[in-house]
Amino acid sequence: MDEAEIRARIEMLRQDHRDLDAAIEALRGLPMPDMIQLQRFKKKKLRLKDEIMMLEDQLIPDIIA
Known part of the structure; x- marks a missing residue:
């Protein structure tokens, strides 16, 4: 995967994460x-x-100290 593909995948995963957040809140709002x-x-x-964290790590170059 090149950098652009990784960034696109991260953005898609972030959107899914936000959608799940909304679904969880809606579910919590139900009486049962x-x-x-x-x-x-x-x-x-x-x-x-x-x-998301794994993909973000791929974008950060390894630094040899």
């Missing part, structure tokens, strides 16, 4: 939220964050 679905959303959100 589906706790299993809520946990699935939270786990997916964490996986997205991990992938």
Whole structure:
């Protein structure tokens, strides 16, 4: 993956992360939220964050001290 592809992927993942944030908040607002679905959303959100961080690390050049 070149830098432009990585940046595009990061932006797509960030949008998915924001969408999950909104879905989690909407689910929490229900009188009887589906706790299993809520946990699935939270786990997916964490996986997205991990992938974003991994891709961002690829954009930072290694510095040899």
